[in-house]
Amino acid sequence: MTTEYRDIIYDGLWKNNTSLVQLLGLCPLLATTGTLINGLGLGIATTLILIATNATVSLIRHIVPNEVRIPIFVLIIAAFVTAVELLIKAFYYDLYLVLGIFIPLIVTNCFVIGRAEAFASRHSVDKAMLDGLMMGLGFTFALVLLGGLRELLGHGTLFAQAEIMFGEFGKTMTLTIFENYKGFLIAILPPGAFFGxxxxxxxxxxxxxxxxxxxxxxxxxxxKTVLTAS
Structure with missing residues:
Protein backbone atom coordinates (compact mmCIF):
# COMPACT_ATOMS: atom_id res chain seq x y z
CA MET A 1 0.00 0.00 0.00
CA THR A 2 1.42 3.37 -1.01
CA THR A 3 1.88 6.25 1.39
CA GLU A 4 -0.94 8.16 -0.28
CA TYR A 5 -3.46 5.39 0.37
CA ARG A 6 -2.30 5.09 3.97
CA ASP A 7 -2.76 8.85 4.37
CA ILE A 8 -6.33 8.61 3.09
CA ILE A 9 -7.09 5.85 5.60
CA TYR A 10 -5.45 7.67 8.50
CA ASP A 11 -7.12 10.98 7.66
CA GLY A 12 -10.60 9.49 7.44
CA LEU A 13 -10.44 7.32 10.52
CA TRP A 14 -8.44 9.54 12.85
CA LYS A 15 -6.43 12.60 11.82
CA ASN A 16 -9.29 14.46 10.07
CA ASN A 17 -12.24 12.58 11.54
CA THR A 18 -15.32 14.50 10.46
CA SER A 19 -16.94 14.45 13.90
CA LEU A 20 -14.03 14.53 16.34
CA VAL A 21 -11.70 16.91 14.45
CA GLN A 22 -13.61 18.84 11.79
CA LEU A 23 -16.81 18.89 13.90
CA LEU A 24 -18.99 18.55 10.80
CA GLY A 25 -22.34 16.79 10.52
CA LEU A 26 -23.10 17.39 14.19
CA CYS A 27 -26.88 17.59 13.78
CA PRO A 28 -27.41 13.86 13.03
CA LEU A 29 -24.48 12.95 15.28
CA LEU A 30 -26.08 14.56 18.31
CA ALA A 31 -29.71 13.79 17.49
CA THR A 32 -29.58 10.08 16.65
CA THR A 33 -27.07 8.74 19.16
CA GLY A 34 -29.45 7.88 21.97
CA THR A 35 -28.32 4.27 21.56
CA LEU A 36 -25.40 2.48 19.95
CA ILE A 37 -27.61 0.77 17.34
CA ASN A 38 -29.13 4.06 16.19
CA GLY A 39 -25.65 5.47 15.62
CA LEU A 40 -24.53 2.33 13.80
CA GLY A 41 -27.54 2.44 11.47
CA LEU A 42 -27.06 6.06 10.45
CA GLY A 43 -23.30 5.55 10.14
CA ILE A 44 -23.66 2.64 7.72
CA ALA A 45 -26.21 4.56 5.63
CA THR A 46 -23.94 7.61 5.46
CA THR A 47 -20.92 5.47 4.55
CA LEU A 48 -22.74 3.83 1.64
CA ILE A 49 -23.83 7.23 0.35
CA LEU A 50 -20.30 8.64 0.67
CA ILE A 51 -18.78 5.75 -1.29
CA ALA A 52 -21.38 5.92 -4.07
CA THR A 53 -21.27 9.72 -4.29
CA ASN A 54 -17.48 9.94 -4.36
CA ALA A 55 -17.23 7.23 -7.02
CA THR A 56 -19.81 8.93 -9.25
CA VAL A 57 -18.32 12.41 -8.83
CA SER A 58 -14.86 11.06 -9.65
CA LEU A 59 -16.16 9.32 -12.79
CA ILE A 60 -17.75 12.48 -14.19
CA ARG A 61 -15.21 15.01 -12.90
CA HIS A 62 -13.78 15.71 -16.37
CA ILE A 63 -17.12 16.35 -18.07
CA VAL A 64 -18.92 18.47 -15.47
CA PRO A 65 -18.68 22.23 -16.18
CA ASN A 66 -16.99 24.01 -13.32
CA GLU A 67 -19.77 26.60 -13.09
CA VAL A 68 -22.49 24.03 -12.22
CA ARG A 69 -20.48 21.40 -10.39
CA ILE A 70 -22.02 22.06 -6.94
CA PRO A 71 -25.67 21.70 -8.06
CA ILE A 72 -24.75 18.53 -9.94
CA PHE A 73 -22.95 17.10 -6.89
CA VAL A 74 -26.01 17.85 -4.74
CA LEU A 75 -28.28 16.09 -7.25
CA ILE A 76 -26.00 13.04 -7.19
CA ILE A 77 -26.05 12.97 -3.39
CA ALA A 78 -29.84 13.39 -3.34
CA ALA A 79 -30.27 10.47 -5.75
CA PHE A 80 -28.19 8.11 -3.60
CA VAL A 81 -29.80 9.32 -0.38
CA THR A 82 -33.23 8.59 -1.86
CA ALA A 83 -32.12 5.11 -2.91
CA VAL A 84 -30.68 4.32 0.53
CA GLU A 85 -33.76 5.74 2.25
CA LEU A 86 -36.05 3.52 0.19
CA LEU A 87 -33.90 0.46 0.92
CA ILE A 88 -33.97 1.13 4.66
CA LYS A 89 -37.71 1.75 4.53
CA ALA A 90 -38.23 -1.54 2.66
CA PHE A 91 -35.95 -3.83 4.64
CA TYR A 92 -35.36 -2.09 7.98
CA TYR A 93 -38.61 -0.26 8.60
CA ASP A 94 -38.17 -0.07 12.38
CA LEU A 95 -34.76 1.53 11.90
CA TYR A 96 -36.32 3.93 9.38
CA LEU A 97 -38.87 4.99 12.01
CA VAL A 98 -36.09 5.66 14.52
CA LEU A 99 -33.80 7.63 12.20
CA GLY A 100 -36.69 9.45 10.53
CA ILE A 101 -35.86 12.80 8.95
CA PHE A 102 -32.12 12.37 9.50
CA ILE A 103 -31.81 10.00 6.55
CA PRO A 104 -33.00 12.51 3.89
CA LEU A 105 -31.06 15.23 5.72
CA ILE A 106 -27.85 13.49 4.65
CA VAL A 107 -28.33 15.46 1.43
CA THR A 108 -27.51 18.64 3.31
CA ASN A 109 -24.73 17.13 5.42
CA CYS A 110 -21.82 19.48 4.83
CA PHE A 111 -19.07 16.87 4.96
CA VAL A 112 -20.73 14.70 2.28
CA ILE A 113 -20.78 17.54 -0.25
CA GLY A 114 -17.41 18.65 1.10
CA ARG A 115 -15.73 15.31 0.26
CA ALA A 116 -17.28 15.35 -3.20
CA GLU A 117 -15.96 18.84 -3.89
CA ALA A 118 -12.62 18.75 -2.07
CA PHE A 119 -11.51 15.20 -2.84
CA ALA A 120 -13.60 13.11 -5.24
CA SER A 121 -13.67 15.79 -7.96
CA ARG A 122 -9.85 15.89 -7.93
CA HIS A 123 -8.86 12.23 -7.63
CA SER A 124 -9.25 8.87 -9.36
CA VAL A 125 -12.18 6.56 -8.65
CA ASP A 126 -10.27 4.15 -6.42
CA LYS A 127 -8.93 6.93 -4.20
CA ALA A 128 -12.33 8.66 -4.12
CA MET A 129 -14.07 5.44 -3.05
CA LEU A 130 -11.43 4.77 -0.40
CA ASP A 131 -11.85 8.31 0.90
CA GLY A 132 -15.62 7.85 1.07
CA LEU A 133 -15.22 4.55 2.90
CA MET A 134 -12.73 5.90 5.45
CA MET A 135 -14.61 9.15 6.08
CA GLY A 136 -17.79 7.13 6.49
CA LEU A 137 -16.17 4.67 8.88
CA GLY A 138 -14.68 7.56 10.86
CA PHE A 139 -18.15 9.11 11.14
CA THR A 140 -19.64 5.73 12.09
CA PHE A 141 -16.90 5.27 14.70
CA ALA A 142 -17.87 8.56 16.36
CA LEU A 143 -21.59 7.74 16.16
CA VAL A 144 -21.12 4.32 17.73
CA LEU A 145 -18.82 5.63 20.48
CA LEU A 146 -21.18 8.46 21.39
CA GLY A 147 -24.28 6.28 21.13
CA GLY A 148 -22.68 3.55 23.23
CA LEU A 149 -21.55 6.05 25.86
CA ARG A 150 -24.97 7.65 26.15
CA GLU A 151 -26.78 4.31 26.20
CA LEU A 152 -24.44 2.94 28.86
CA LEU A 153 -24.82 5.98 31.12
CA GLY A 154 -28.51 6.48 30.40
CA HIS A 155 -29.80 2.90 30.50
CA GLY A 156 -26.93 0.73 31.72
CA THR A 157 -27.06 -1.38 28.54
CA LEU A 158 -25.34 -1.81 25.20
CA PHE A 159 -26.84 -3.00 21.88
CA ALA A 160 -30.40 -2.41 23.09
CA GLN A 161 -33.01 -2.71 20.31
CA ALA A 162 -30.49 -4.44 18.05
CA GLU A 163 -33.41 -6.31 16.49
CA ILE A 164 -34.26 -3.25 14.39
CA MET A 165 -31.11 -4.01 12.41
CA PHE A 166 -30.39 -7.70 12.99
CA GLY A 167 -33.87 -9.19 13.30
CA GLU A 168 -34.60 -11.91 15.83
CA PHE A 169 -30.90 -12.51 16.41
CA GLY A 170 -30.60 -8.92 17.61
CA LYS A 171 -32.78 -9.68 20.62
CA THR A 172 -29.96 -11.82 22.02
CA MET A 173 -27.35 -9.09 21.57
CA THR A 174 -28.48 -6.76 24.35
CA LEU A 175 -25.89 -6.51 27.11
CA THR A 176 -27.03 -5.38 30.53
CA ILE A 177 -23.94 -3.83 32.09
CA PHE A 178 -25.57 -2.47 35.26
CA GLU A 179 -28.32 -4.52 36.87
CA ASN A 180 -31.25 -2.61 38.42
CA TYR A 181 -29.78 0.60 37.02
CA LYS A 182 -32.02 3.65 37.46
CA GLY A 183 -30.31 5.58 34.70
CA PHE A 184 -28.56 8.91 34.32
CA LEU A 185 -31.25 11.01 32.71
CA ILE A 186 -29.10 13.78 31.27
CA ALA A 187 -27.10 11.23 29.21
CA ILE A 188 -30.12 10.45 27.03
CA LEU A 189 -31.33 14.05 26.79
CA PRO A 190 -29.98 16.50 24.16
CA PRO A 191 -27.46 18.11 26.57
CA GLY A 192 -25.98 14.65 27.14
CA ALA A 193 -25.05 14.45 23.47
CA PHE A 194 -23.02 17.67 23.73
CA PHE A 195 -21.29 16.56 26.92
CA GLY A 196 -20.54 13.15 25.41
CA LYS A 224 21.45 11.61 19.61
CA THR A 225 22.46 8.12 18.47
CA VAL A 226 23.52 9.45 15.07
CA LEU A 227 25.53 12.29 16.65
CA THR A 228 27.23 9.88 19.06
CA ALA A 229 28.10 7.46 16.27
CA SER A 230 29.57 10.25 14.14
Missing amino acids: LALLVVLKNMIDQRLNKRVVKVTTTQE
Whole structure:
Protein backbone atom coordinates (compact mmCIF):
# COMPACT_ATOMS: atom_id res chain seq x y z
CA MET A 1 0.00 0.00 0.00
CA THR A 2 1.42 3.37 -1.01
CA THR A 3 1.88 6.25 1.39
CA GLU A 4 -0.94 8.16 -0.28
CA TYR A 5 -3.46 5.39 0.37
CA ARG A 6 -2.30 5.09 3.97
CA ASP A 7 -2.76 8.85 4.37
CA ILE A 8 -6.33 8.61 3.09
CA ILE A 9 -7.09 5.85 5.60
CA TYR A 10 -5.45 7.67 8.50
CA ASP A 11 -7.12 10.98 7.66
CA GLY A 12 -10.60 9.49 7.44
CA LEU A 13 -10.44 7.32 10.52
CA TRP A 14 -8.44 9.54 12.85
CA LYS A 15 -6.43 12.60 11.82
CA ASN A 16 -9.29 14.46 10.07
CA ASN A 17 -12.24 12.58 11.54
CA THR A 18 -15.32 14.50 10.46
CA SER A 19 -16.94 14.45 13.90
CA LEU A 20 -14.03 14.53 16.34
CA VAL A 21 -11.70 16.91 14.45
CA GLN A 22 -13.61 18.84 11.79
CA LEU A 23 -16.81 18.89 13.90
CA LEU A 24 -18.99 18.55 10.80
CA GLY A 25 -22.34 16.79 10.52
CA LEU A 26 -23.10 17.39 14.19
CA CYS A 27 -26.88 17.59 13.78
CA PRO A 28 -27.41 13.86 13.03
CA LEU A 29 -24.48 12.95 15.28
CA LEU A 30 -26.08 14.56 18.31
CA ALA A 31 -29.71 13.79 17.49
CA THR A 32 -29.58 10.08 16.65
CA THR A 33 -27.07 8.74 19.16
CA GLY A 34 -29.45 7.88 21.97
CA THR A 35 -28.32 4.27 21.56
CA LEU A 36 -25.40 2.48 19.95
CA ILE A 37 -27.61 0.77 17.34
CA ASN A 38 -29.13 4.06 16.19
CA GLY A 39 -25.65 5.47 15.62
CA LEU A 40 -24.53 2.33 13.80
CA GLY A 41 -27.54 2.44 11.47
CA LEU A 42 -27.06 6.06 10.45
CA GLY A 43 -23.30 5.55 10.14
CA ILE A 44 -23.66 2.64 7.72
CA ALA A 45 -26.21 4.56 5.63
CA THR A 46 -23.94 7.61 5.46
CA THR A 47 -20.92 5.47 4.55
CA LEU A 48 -22.74 3.83 1.64
CA ILE A 49 -23.83 7.23 0.35
CA LEU A 50 -20.30 8.64 0.67
CA ILE A 51 -18.78 5.75 -1.29
CA ALA A 52 -21.38 5.92 -4.07
CA THR A 53 -21.27 9.72 -4.29
CA ASN A 54 -17.48 9.94 -4.36
CA ALA A 55 -17.23 7.23 -7.02
CA THR A 56 -19.81 8.93 -9.25
CA VAL A 57 -18.32 12.41 -8.83
CA SER A 58 -14.86 11.06 -9.65
CA LEU A 59 -16.16 9.32 -12.79
CA ILE A 60 -17.75 12.48 -14.19
CA ARG A 61 -15.21 15.01 -12.90
CA HIS A 62 -13.78 15.71 -16.37
CA ILE A 63 -17.12 16.35 -18.07
CA VAL A 64 -18.92 18.47 -15.47
CA PRO A 65 -18.68 22.23 -16.18
CA ASN A 66 -16.99 24.01 -13.32
CA GLU A 67 -19.77 26.60 -13.09
CA VAL A 68 -22.49 24.03 -12.22
CA ARG A 69 -20.48 21.40 -10.39
CA ILE A 70 -22.02 22.06 -6.94
CA PRO A 71 -25.67 21.70 -8.06
CA ILE A 72 -24.75 18.53 -9.94
CA PHE A 73 -22.95 17.10 -6.89
CA VAL A 74 -26.01 17.85 -4.74
CA LEU A 75 -28.28 16.09 -7.25
CA ILE A 76 -26.00 13.04 -7.19
CA ILE A 77 -26.05 12.97 -3.39
CA ALA A 78 -29.84 13.39 -3.34
CA ALA A 79 -30.27 10.47 -5.75
CA PHE A 80 -28.19 8.11 -3.60
CA VAL A 81 -29.80 9.32 -0.38
CA THR A 82 -33.23 8.59 -1.86
CA ALA A 83 -32.12 5.11 -2.91
CA VAL A 84 -30.68 4.32 0.53
CA GLU A 85 -33.76 5.74 2.25
CA LEU A 86 -36.05 3.52 0.19
CA LEU A 87 -33.90 0.46 0.92
CA ILE A 88 -33.97 1.13 4.66
CA LYS A 89 -37.71 1.75 4.53
CA ALA A 90 -38.23 -1.54 2.66
CA PHE A 91 -35.95 -3.83 4.64
CA TYR A 92 -35.36 -2.09 7.98
CA TYR A 93 -38.61 -0.26 8.60
CA ASP A 94 -38.17 -0.07 12.38
CA LEU A 95 -34.76 1.53 11.90
CA TYR A 96 -36.32 3.93 9.38
CA LEU A 97 -38.87 4.99 12.01
CA VAL A 98 -36.09 5.66 14.52
CA LEU A 99 -33.80 7.63 12.20
CA GLY A 100 -36.69 9.45 10.53
CA ILE A 101 -35.86 12.80 8.95
CA PHE A 102 -32.12 12.37 9.50
CA ILE A 103 -31.81 10.00 6.55
CA PRO A 104 -33.00 12.51 3.89
CA LEU A 105 -31.06 15.23 5.72
CA ILE A 106 -27.85 13.49 4.65
CA VAL A 107 -28.33 15.46 1.43
CA THR A 108 -27.51 18.64 3.31
CA ASN A 109 -24.73 17.13 5.42
CA CYS A 110 -21.82 19.48 4.83
CA PHE A 111 -19.07 16.87 4.96
CA VAL A 112 -20.73 14.70 2.28
CA ILE A 113 -20.78 17.54 -0.25
CA GLY A 114 -17.41 18.65 1.10
CA ARG A 115 -15.73 15.31 0.26
CA ALA A 116 -17.28 15.35 -3.20
CA GLU A 117 -15.96 18.84 -3.89
CA ALA A 118 -12.62 18.75 -2.07
CA PHE A 119 -11.51 15.20 -2.84
CA ALA A 120 -13.60 13.11 -5.24
CA SER A 121 -13.67 15.79 -7.96
CA ARG A 122 -9.85 15.89 -7.93
CA HIS A 123 -8.86 12.23 -7.63
CA SER A 124 -9.25 8.87 -9.36
CA VAL A 125 -12.18 6.56 -8.65
CA ASP A 126 -10.27 4.15 -6.42
CA LYS A 127 -8.93 6.93 -4.20
CA ALA A 128 -12.33 8.66 -4.12
CA MET A 129 -14.07 5.44 -3.05
CA LEU A 130 -11.43 4.77 -0.40
CA ASP A 131 -11.85 8.31 0.90
CA GLY A 132 -15.62 7.85 1.07
CA LEU A 133 -15.22 4.55 2.90
CA MET A 134 -12.73 5.90 5.45
CA MET A 135 -14.61 9.15 6.08
CA GLY A 136 -17.79 7.13 6.49
CA LEU A 137 -16.17 4.67 8.88
CA GLY A 138 -14.68 7.56 10.86
CA PHE A 139 -18.15 9.11 11.14
CA THR A 140 -19.64 5.73 12.09
CA PHE A 141 -16.90 5.27 14.70
CA ALA A 142 -17.87 8.56 16.36
CA LEU A 143 -21.59 7.74 16.16
CA VAL A 144 -21.12 4.32 17.73
CA LEU A 145 -18.82 5.63 20.48
CA LEU A 146 -21.18 8.46 21.39
CA GLY A 147 -24.28 6.28 21.13
CA GLY A 148 -22.68 3.55 23.23
CA LEU A 149 -21.55 6.05 25.86
CA ARG A 150 -24.97 7.65 26.15
CA GLU A 151 -26.78 4.31 26.20
CA LEU A 152 -24.44 2.94 28.86
CA LEU A 153 -24.82 5.98 31.12
CA GLY A 154 -28.51 6.48 30.40
CA HIS A 155 -29.80 2.90 30.50
CA GLY A 156 -26.93 0.73 31.72
CA THR A 157 -27.06 -1.38 28.54
CA LEU A 158 -25.34 -1.81 25.20
CA PHE A 159 -26.84 -3.00 21.88
CA ALA A 160 -30.40 -2.41 23.09
CA GLN A 161 -33.01 -2.71 20.31
CA ALA A 162 -30.49 -4.44 18.05
CA GLU A 163 -33.41 -6.31 16.49
CA ILE A 164 -34.26 -3.25 14.39
CA MET A 165 -31.11 -4.01 12.41
CA PHE A 166 -30.39 -7.70 12.99
CA GLY A 167 -33.87 -9.19 13.30
CA GLU A 168 -34.60 -11.91 15.83
CA PHE A 169 -30.90 -12.51 16.41
CA GLY A 170 -30.60 -8.92 17.61
CA LYS A 171 -32.78 -9.68 20.62
CA THR A 172 -29.96 -11.82 22.02
CA MET A 173 -27.35 -9.09 21.57
CA THR A 174 -28.48 -6.76 24.35
CA LEU A 175 -25.89 -6.51 27.11
CA THR A 176 -27.03 -5.38 30.53
CA ILE A 177 -23.94 -3.83 32.09
CA PHE A 178 -25.57 -2.47 35.26
CA GLU A 179 -28.32 -4.52 36.87
CA ASN A 180 -31.25 -2.61 38.42
CA TYR A 181 -29.78 0.60 37.02
CA LYS A 182 -32.02 3.65 37.46
CA GLY A 183 -30.31 5.58 34.70
CA PHE A 184 -28.56 8.91 34.32
CA LEU A 185 -31.25 11.01 32.71
CA ILE A 186 -29.10 13.78 31.27
CA ALA A 187 -27.10 11.23 29.21
CA ILE A 188 -30.12 10.45 27.03
CA LEU A 189 -31.33 14.05 26.79
CA PRO A 190 -29.98 16.50 24.16
CA PRO A 191 -27.46 18.11 26.57
CA GLY A 192 -25.98 14.65 27.14
CA ALA A 193 -25.05 14.45 23.47
CA PHE A 194 -23.02 17.67 23.73
CA PHE A 195 -21.29 16.56 26.92
CA GLY A 196 -20.54 13.15 25.41
CA LEU A 197 -19.09 14.62 22.22
CA ALA A 198 -16.95 17.05 24.21
CA LEU A 199 -15.58 14.13 26.25
CA LEU A 200 -14.71 12.17 23.10
CA VAL A 201 -12.95 15.18 21.56
CA VAL A 202 -10.92 15.66 24.75
CA LEU A 203 -9.94 11.98 24.82
CA LYS A 204 -8.84 12.09 21.19
CA ASN A 205 -6.73 15.20 21.79
CA MET A 206 -5.10 13.55 24.81
CA ILE A 207 -4.24 10.48 22.75
CA ASP A 208 -2.80 12.66 19.97
CA GLN A 209 -0.65 14.58 22.46
CA ARG A 210 0.77 11.36 23.91
CA LEU A 211 1.48 9.98 20.46
CA ASN A 212 3.23 13.22 19.44
CA LYS A 213 5.37 13.14 22.59
CA ARG A 214 6.43 9.58 21.77
CA VAL A 215 7.32 10.54 18.21
CA VAL A 216 9.38 13.50 19.43
CA LYS A 217 11.11 11.32 22.02
CA VAL A 218 11.97 8.63 19.46
CA THR A 219 13.21 11.23 16.97
CA THR A 220 15.37 12.92 19.61
CA THR A 221 16.84 9.56 20.66
CA GLN A 222 17.65 8.67 17.06
CA GLU A 223 19.33 12.05 16.49
CA LYS A 224 21.45 11.61 19.61
CA THR A 225 22.46 8.12 18.47
CA VAL A 226 23.52 9.45 15.07
CA LEU A 227 25.53 12.29 16.65
CA THR A 228 27.23 9.88 19.06
CA ALA A 229 28.10 7.46 16.27
CA SER A 230 29.57 10.25 14.14
